[in-house]
Amino acid sequence: MAKDSYLKKILGAENFSRIQSSKVLMVGAGGIGCELLKDLVLTGYGEIHIVDLDTITLSNLNRQFLFRQNDINKSKSLTVSKAVQHFNYLNAHLVSHHGNIMDTNKFPITWWEQFEYVFNALDNLEARRYVNKMCLFLKKPLMESGTTGFKGQIQPIYPYYSECFDCSTKETAKTYPVCTIRSSPTQPVHCITWAKEFLFHSLFDEVESDQNLTDPNQIRSETDNEAEIAFFQKESTELAELRHLITTADPPTFINELLVKIFKADIERLLLIDSIETRRGSRKPTPLDVVRYSSQLAGLLADVSNENILNLDTKMWSVLENIYVLYKSSEVLQERIVSGRESSISFDKDDEDTLNFVAAASNLRSSIFGIEIKSKFDIKEIAGNIIPAIATTNAIISGFACLAGTKYFTTPSHGTDYSAITHKSSTIFVGITPNKYITSGTLGPPNEKCPSDALVSRGVFKISPTDFTTLTLGWLIGQLENYGYSRDDISIQKSNSKLLYDIDYDDNVDLTLASMSGLKDGELILISDDSDQLESLELYINIAEKTSLPELVLRPKVTHDEPEQENEDGLLENGMDVENDGVILLDSEAENEENDDLLIIDDEPSPKRRKIA
Amino acid sequence: MSLNQIRLQEERKQWRKDHPFGFYAKPMKTADGSLDLRQWTAGIPGKQNTLWANAVYPITIEFPEEYPSKPPKVRFPANFFHPNVYPSGTVCLSILNEEQDWRPAITLKQIVLGVQDLLDTPNDESPAQEPAYRAYKKDRALYEKKVKEQAKKYASA
Numbered sequence: 038m039a040k041d042s043y044l045k046k047i048l049g050a051e052n053f054s055r056i057q058s059s060k061v062l063m064v065g066a067g068g069i070g071c072e073l074l075k076d077l078v079l080t081g082y083g084e085i086h087i088v089d090l091d092t093i094t095l096s097n098l099n100r101q102f103l104f105r106q107n108d109i110n111k112s113k114s115l116t117v118s119k120a121v122q123h124f125n126y127l128n129a130h131l132v133s134h135h136g137n138i139m140d141t142n143k144f145p146i147t148w149w150e151q152f153e154y155v156f157n158a159l160d161n162l163e164a165r166r167y168v169n170k171m172c173l174f175l176k177k178p179l180m181e182s183g184t185t186g187f188k189g190q191i192q193p194i195y196p197y198y199s200e201c202f203d204c205s206t207k208e209t210a211k212t213y214p215v216c217t218i219r220s221s222p223t224q225p226v227h228c229i230t231w232a233k234e235f236l237f238h239s240l241f242d243e244v245e246s247d248q249n250l251t252d253p254n255q256i257r258s259e260t261d262n263e264a265e266i267a268f269f270q271k272e273s274t275e276l277a278e279l280r281h282l283i284t285t286a287d288p289p290t291f292i293n294e295l296l297v298k299i300f301k302a303d304i305e306r307l308l309l310i311d312s313i314e315t316r317r318g319s320r321k322p323t324p325l326d327v328v329r330y331s332s333q334l335a336g337l338l339a340d341v342s343n344e345n346i347l348n349l350d351t352k353m354w355s356v357l358e359n360i361y362v363l364y365k366s367s368e369v370l371q372e373r374i375v376s377g378r379e380s381s382i383s384f385d386k387d388d389e390d391t392l393n394f395v396a397a398a399s400n401l402r403s404s405i406f407g408i409e410i411k412s413k414f415d416i417k418e419i420a421g422n423i424i425p426a427i428a429t430t431n432a433i434i435s436g437f438a439c440l441a442g443t444k445y446f447t448t449p450s451h452g453t454d455y456s457a458i459t460h461k462s463s464t465i466f467v468g469i470t471p472n473k474y475i476t477s478g479t480l481g482p483p484n485e486k487c488p489s490d491a492l493v494s495r496g497v498f499k500i501s502p503t504d505f506t507t508l509t510l511g512w513l514i515g516q517l518e519n520y521g522y523s524r525d526d527i528s529i530q531k532s533n534s535k536l537l538y539d540i541d542y543d544d545n546v547d548l549t550l551a552s553m554s555g556l557k558d559g560e561l562i563l564i565s566d567d568s569d570q571l572e573s574l575e576l577y578i579n580i581a582e583k584t585s586l587p588e589l590v591l592r593p594k595v596t597h598d599e600p601e602q603e604n605e606d607g608l609l610e611n612g613m614d615v616e617n618d619g620v621i622l623l624d625s626e627a628e629n630e631e632n633d634d635l636l637i638i639d640d641e642p643s644p645k646r647r648k649i650a
Numbered sequence: 651m652s653l654n655q656i657r658l659q660e661e662r663k664q665w666r667k668d669h670p671f672g673f674y675a676k677p678m679k680t681a682d683g684s685l686d687l688r689q690w691t692a693g694i695p696g697k698q699n700t701l702w703a704n705a706v707y708p709i710t711i712e713f714p715e716e717y718p719s720k721p722p723k724v725r726f727p728a729n730f731f732h733p734n735v736y737p738s739g740t741v742c743l744s745i746l747n748e749e750q751d752w753r754p755a756i757t758l759k760q761i762v763l764g765v766q767d768l769l770d771t772p773n774d775e776s777p778a779q780e781p782a783y784r785a786y787k788k789d790r791a792l793y794e795k796k797v798k799e800q801a802k803k804y805a806s807a
């Protein structure tokens with residue numbers, strides 16, 4: 038019997054041949070990608086392109102089953118396509134791309150055009166939004182999927198016919214202002230974040246932190262107090278010096294410098310710039326009297342039996358005990374680096390040395406700012422807020438993504454009119470709620486306030502190199518009138534809200550398109566109608582052989598004149614129907630690499646959590 | 651496209667159609683010849699029959715990328731004399747504070763009117779600079795003298 042006879046029987050011979058002759062894109066080759074690629078290959082897709090920018094690490098191996106020990110440090114996209122060759126019975130043609138999907142040089146819009154269907158197997162919001170946007174420009178169907186722990190979800194997206202990825206607000210993990218963390222903490226969590234993401238990270242880690250606590254642009258956006266900015270810079274320099282001491286000084290010297298610089302000298306400097314602006318509701322700090330504690334610390338260190346303190350997980354350590362724990366943990370961490378066993382150390386709540394260091398440092402900072410001390414147990418909970426990725430959930434969700442994807446190929450095609458397929462498709466949620474392991478919901482129409490698909494039409498504006506350097510903005514305005522816009526009512530913006538033209542600003546109309554900085558291949562321009570008749574139009578500039586504007590019929594503009602209702606929580610309801618059983622909550626970009634994907638699903642519909650955008 | 655872009659153009663349009671008398675507001679021109687809709691300059695006239703009258707006070711309004719989820723930042727020139735203005739010039743006003751009364755529906759017009767209101771009715775509860783706050787609380791004569799001097803500096807033509 039032929040290898041494909043079952044598939045033909047189930048899908049229908051004609052549909053199966055559509056699958057076999059199709060070219061699809063899979064973005065991401067991690068937790069979901071490994072599972073999904075297996076499924077796609079065994080479903081008979083003719084050509085599968087795989088994009089991933091990552092290389093394989095040890096921690097991937099527990100669930101990304103296409104990878105083995107000796108694949109560590111190799112490219113994920115290249116390794117997966119080699120691995121599936123062992124069972125590539127239907128002869129899928131696999132094309133790997135090691136790179137960032139958002140790289141417009143490597144993956145220009147013309148490259149995207151070749152695919153009939155796109156599968157997302159991504160682990161971060163930014164890339165998901167980007168793929169969603171590209172699929173909207175090209176009207177390509179997209180299968181979105183994600184898991185967190187035991188929960189997972191798929192969402193088929195048919196551009197302009199069903200909700201897109203941006204139609205619902207994704208809840209991101211709480212990040213704190215840099216100034217709150219670095220100069221004006223008021224809660225234990227601020228001190229824990231400081232100890233973990235700033236102090237520990239600056240001293241021992243190399244991987245980029247999720248919380249960018251040293252980004253000068255971020256700092257400038259929060260404060261314009263020059264003294265405070267100078268304080269942050271000096272503190273960063275000092276930490277670099279301390280990091281240097283790890284490998285050049287003995288433990289007592291390193292740790293004493295750490296205590297004196299970070300918990301005493303820095304706080305004294307902070308007091309010098311003490312003002313209404315830098316306090317932001319935090320208490321006036323008291324520098325740690327390091328000298329006062331030094332003889333007691335020596336006493337504790339002299340007796341090995343005191344190491345028991347490290348195990349008192351639920352006790353609130355005293356200041357002296359915190360100093361002791363900081364000393365002991367710093368000593369071990371320093372030794373781990375000096376011995377050459379590790380070149381850097383990342384915080385891991387299950388690595389006792391890193392947890393002890395973070396708990397003690399955070400408590401010392403709390404005591405300086407008059408904030409309550411927490412037990413090591415509590416700090417572990419807060420600092421290690423991590424939901425692990427689970428192989429089985431990934432497998433289930435990938436299976437659903439693949440099966441639901443075939444629906445597209447078993448429904449007669451009507452070009453980019455997706456009305457029929459939208460009605461036949463559904464979102465699927467999995468979880469381990471009793472009686473509700475798997476639930477599904479119909480696909481809602483685009484959210485009428487969604488900036489990605491409901492408020493705007495999109496298309497590709499192709500322009501030849503010659504036309505680009507000779508035709509003017511005035512010419513483009515003339516072309517836009519063909520869509521029904523009026524010259525007097527439109528505005529043209531390039532990216533970053535930079536206005537090129539409107540009725541009050543015609544300085545640029547005689548300039549050529551190429552001469553306006555920011556207009557180039559791969560860039561976007563946005564046209565809006567100030568008379569509120571037609572929807573906005575976003576054009577993707579593509580330098581191509583022949584000049585052409587996309588064929589589009591613009592929809593009437595939807596305006597929202599009704600007063601916005603505020604509920605008792607002060608949040609604005611967005612009026613969306615919650616048709617699904619669950620609300621999709623998206624965590625921030627990968628909090629840690631264990632999260633293959635971060636879609637979190639609530640069990641109860643909770644429209645209040647959908648803040649208006 | 652972002653909501654930010656659509657909303658900023660909408661604010662520009664609404665301001666063109668209707669803005670309060672004596673005020674001005676416009677986006678800054680950038681080096682590349684475009685107008686930056688995220689950076690505006692504006693003028694706030696002091697109310698008649700107040701210490702602040704007969705002057706137009708310049709401000710800058712900076713809209714963050716997350717606007718309108720997050721509020722814009724409004725600034726007077728550095729060292730502007732007012733109890734609720736930080737030494738840097740940043741205005742401390744509840745409707746401009748994300749944690750307090752900011753709502754995405756608040757318009758540019760409401761913002762500039764809010765700032766105008768604040769001039770003559772400082773908020774005791776949120777001091778932002780020492781000199782003006784102390785004078786306002788302890789030495790009203792000195793406070794009035796300083797405000798009047800400042801009004802002369804920004805006198806309207």
Ligand SMILES: [Zn+2]
Nearest residue numbers: 201203204487
């Ligand atoms: Zn949408």
